[in-house]
Amino acid sequence: MADPVIQVENLGKKYLLRHKAAGHGGYSTLRDAIVAGAKALPRRLFRRNAGGATREEFWALKDVSFQVPQGDVVGVIGRNGAGKSTLLKLLSRITAPSRGRIVLDGRVASLLEVGTGFHPELTGRENVFLNGAILGMSRDEIRRKFDEIVSFAGVERFLDTPVKRYSSGMYVRLAFAVAAHLEPEILLVDEVLAVGDAAFQKKCLAKVRSVSRSGRTIFFVSHNIGSVLEICNTGLLLEEGHLTANGPVRDVVARYYTALNDSGGGLSAGSFQGPLSKTVIFDRLIINDAPASGSRLIAPADGVRVRVEGRALADVPDFRTTFSLFREGTRLLTMHDVATPEVLPAGRFEVTYTIPPFLLRPGDYAVALGGRRVSGDDWVWGTDLSVLSVLEEWGPGCDPDDHGWLNVPQRGRRICHAASRNGVETVAP
Amino acid sequence: MATQATRVVIEAGREDRAYLRDLWRYRELLLYLAWRNVTVQYKQTLIGVAWAVVRPVATMLILVLVFGKLARLDSGGVDYPLLVLSGMLPWQLFASSMSEAGNSLVINNNLVSKVYFPRLIVPLSATGVSIVDFLVTCPILAFLMVTDSHHLDIGWQLLLLPIFLLLAWLAAVGSGLWLSALNVRFRDVRYVMPFIVQFGLYLSPVGFSLSNMKRIPEAYKALYALNPMVGVIEGARWSLFGDGTTPDWFAIGIAPGIIAVLFFSGFWYFWKTERTFADII
Numbered sequence: 001m002a003d004p005v006i007q008v009e010n011l012g013k014k015y016l017l018r019h020k021a022a023g024h025g026g027y028s029t030l031r032d033a034i035v036a037g038a039k040a041l042p043r044r045l046f047r048r049n050a051g052g053a054t055r056e057e058f059w060a061l062k063d064v065s066f067q068v069p070q071g072d073v074v075g076v077i078g079r080n081g082a083g084k085s086t087l088l089k090l091l092s093r094i095t096a097p098s099r100g101r102i103v104l105d106g107r108v109a110s111l112l113e114v115g116t117g118f119h120p121e122l123t124g125r126e127n128v129f130l131n132g133a134i135l136g137m138s139r140d141e142i143r144r145k146f147d148e149i150v151s152f153a154g155v156e157r158f159l160d161t162p163v164k165r166y167s168s169g170m171y172v173r174l175a176f177a178v179a180a181h182l183e184p185e186i187l188l189v190d191e192v193l194a195v196g197d198a199a200f201q202k203k204c205l206a207k208v209r210s211v212s213r214s215g216r217t218i219f220f221v222s223h224n225i226g227s228v229l230e231i232c233n234t235g236l237l238l239e240e241g242h243l244t245a246n247g248p249v250r251d252v253v254a255r256y257y258t259a260l261n262d263s264g265g266g267l268s269a270g271s272f273q274g275p276l277s278k279t280v281i282f283d284r285l286i287i288n289d290a291p292a293s294g295s296r297l298i299a300p301a302d303g304v305r306v307r308v309e310g311r312a313l314a315d316v317p318d319f320r321t322t323f324s325l326f327r328e329g330t331r332l333l334t335m336h337d338v339a340t341p342e343v344l345p346a347g348r349f350e351v352t353y354t355i356p357p358f359l360l361r362p363g364d365y366a367v368a369l370g371g372r373r374v375s376g377d378d379w380v381w382g383t384d385l386s387v388l389s390v391l392e393e394w395g396p397g398c399d400p401d402d403h404g405w406l407n408v409p410q411r412g413r414r415i416c417h418a419a420s421r422n423g424v425e426t427v428a429p
Numbered sequence: 430m431a432t433q434a435t436r437v438v439i440e441a442g443r444e445d446r447a448y449l450r451d452l453w454r455y456r457e458l459l460l461y462l463a464w465r466n467v468t469v470q471y472k473q474t475l476i477g478v479a480w481a482v483v484r485p486v487a488t489m490l491i492l493v494l495v496f497g498k499l500a501r502l503d504s505g506g507v508d509y510p511l512l513v514l515s516g517m518l519p520w521q522l523f524a525s526s527m528s529e530a531g532n533s534l535v536i537n538n539n540l541v542s543k544v545y546f547p548r549l550i551v552p553l554s555a556t557g558v559s560i561v562d563f564l565v566t567c568p569i570l571a572f573l574m575v576t577d578s579h580h581l582d583i584g585w586q587l588l589l590l591p592i593f594l595l596l597a598w599l600a601a602v603g604s605g606l607w608l609s610a611l612n613v614r615f616r617d618v619r620y621v622m623p624f625i626v627q628f629g630l631y632l633s634p635v636g637f638s639l640s641n642m643k644r645i646p647e648a649y650k651a652l653y654a655l656n657p658m659v660g661v662i663e664g665a666r667w668s669l670f671g672d673g674t675t676p677d678w679f680a681i682g683i684a685p686g687i688i689a690v691l692f693f694s695g696f697w698y699f700w701k702t703e704r705t706f707a708d709i710i
Contacts, residue, residue: 012441015708089707090439092544092545093437093439093545094541094542094543094544094545094707095704095705095707095708096439096441096704096705097439097440097441098441098442099441100440100441101438101439101440101441102437102438102439102440103436103437103438103439104436104437104438104439105435105436106435106436107435108437110544110545112543112544113539113543116539116540116543116544117539117540117544119465119469121468121469121472121473122465122468122469126465126468129461130461130462130465133457133458133461134458134461134540134544134546135544136455136546138457139457185435
C-alpha cells in the first residue's frame, strides 16, 4: 500500500444547537419581533458562552478515523445529515474540528460548489481568473490553461460578456471548466457533478476519471450511488456521524443499502428538511403491507403499494404530499396523494400511492417523500428514506431485452410495405 | 511524494501555526479580490468612477456651508474648502475602508462557507475600493492647494503625508477587523457602523480646524485625542500646509500608539475567531 496522503484520527465536529430561533426570523409580525427581542435582550447580552439551558451539543461527526493512500478515489456515502458534508468541510479547512487530527500531504483543492465567487457583473474571461485564484490556482497556471478551460466550457464567443447575461447552462459549464482544470494532489469534490445537462455530466465524469488516472487522490461525496460506483475504488459509509464501513466501494454500497432497509418502516424526523418539517411529520413508511426490511424486495409482477402514516400538528392549507423514486440520482417519477392541493387538517393522516405491476424494471430505487404548501410555498422533503429492490424476475411483463429503467406497455407499431418491395424485386432481374 | 512544505496538519483546538505562510501563498487572491471590488464598484452606473469625486465634494460643500459660512469658524490660515477637503480625504479613506472591511465577510459569506483561504484576505481586499476612490479624489485637493488665495508655502513636511495616510488605513483595518469578525456573529454591527461613520465625521476635525478649540480645557483635549483620527487629520494638514500651521502635537503623538493597539488587537481577535466563521456566518 502506498503512503497515506490523508490521515484522519478521531475526528469530531460539534455544533451547538439553539432550541429557540433567537433574534432572526420566525416572527409573524413586527410587534411580536419587538416584544420577543426586548425580552431576550438581557439574556443575550449577559449569557455565558458555553452551556446554557437553551443549547444542546450535537456531534455532526464523531470518532472518525481513516487513511487514504495516494491515487485512491474515495466515495463518501450516507444519508442526509450523516456528516458527509461536514467531513468534507473539515478536510478542506473551511471549518475547524472540535476533536482529533487531520494530516494532508500535498496541495489540496476543494470543490464544494461550482462557480464559488463568480461575480455576475464580471465577464467570462475575468471570472475565469477570479475563480481560478479563489480555487488556489496561480495566475500563470490559469493563463496556461485558459484556452483549454474556455474550449471545455464551449463559451468562446461570450468571453467578454458579463456572466449575468449567460444562460444557466453556460454559467455552470464555465464554472465547472475552471474547477476541472485544477491540478491539486488531493481533490475534494461535493455533489458538484450533479449540474448541467446529461451530456455535460458525462463530460465531467470523464474528466474526473482522467484526473484519477493521473495518480491524484480524489475524495468524492455524492448521493448519486451510480457515479460513486463508476469512478470510485474505495468507499466510506457515514451513519449519524460515525464511520461504519470503509473498504472496496461495492461492499460499502451494499452495506449502505442494507442500512437503509433496516429502519423497520419508522422514519426519523432528522431525515426531513424544510420549513414544514416541524408541522408535517411522517412517521412510518410501509411498502407492500410489511414494514420489515426483507419485504422491500419486490417482484415485478407485484407492483408497489406505498402507505405513509403521519401527523399534522396544525392545519396546513393548500397542501399535497409528494412521493418520488430516484434511480442513480435521477428522479424517475413523482406522485401526489391528491390531484389539486387541499387542506391537510391537524391530526393523523395516512396516504397511499400505487405503482402498477411491471412498471419498474429490476434494480434499486431510492424513496423520497415530502409535501408542499402551494400558497405559502412551504415544503418538507426527505430523500433516501428507503430503497426498493425490484428483483430480476423475467417473464412476459418484464423482458430482459428491454434495457432501461421503466417498462411501458407495447405502444410501437409496424407497417410493412411488402407489396412495393415485391414490385421492386420483380423489376430487378 | 509531497514535501514538507505542502503538508498540512489540522488539529482540534489549536490555531493555525502556518497562518502567515498561507497568507503569503494567497497574496494573488488578495489582489484579485481587491481588483474585483474595484471593477464591480461602478458597473452599470451612468457617471462611473466620477462618484468617487462627487461624494466627498458634496460632503465638503455642506461642511463648508455649515462651519465656514453659517458658524463662521476660523479656517486656520487657508481657504475654507481646502481646510475641509484636507480633513475629508483622510477621513473618507478611514471611514469607507472601515465600513467596507466591516461588511466584507458577511457580503462574501458564499466564499467563507465554501472555500478555504486565510480570511484576513477578505477585509483587506475590501479596502482596495476606498484606496482607489481616495487616489481619484487627490487631484482635486492638489488643485485647491495650487489655487489657494493664501499662497501656501509647501515644505518638506509633505514627504510625511504618506505616513499619516498609512496610519489612517491601519486604523481602518484595525477597526475593520474587529467589526467584520463581530459582524459574523452579531449582525447589529451592520447597523452600528453607519453611526460610527456619521458621528465620527463631526467628532473628528474634518469640518473645522482644531485651532477653533483653544478655549477648551487641556483635559478634554486629551480625551478628544483618543480618537486616533484627530491626530491623523491634524498630521495630514500639517504636512500639507507647512510651517504656518500649529498642529496639536499631543494628538499626533498618541495616534500611532492607539492605532497600533487597534490594529494588533483587531488582528488577534480576527485570527482567534476566524476558524468559526464558516459555522456561524
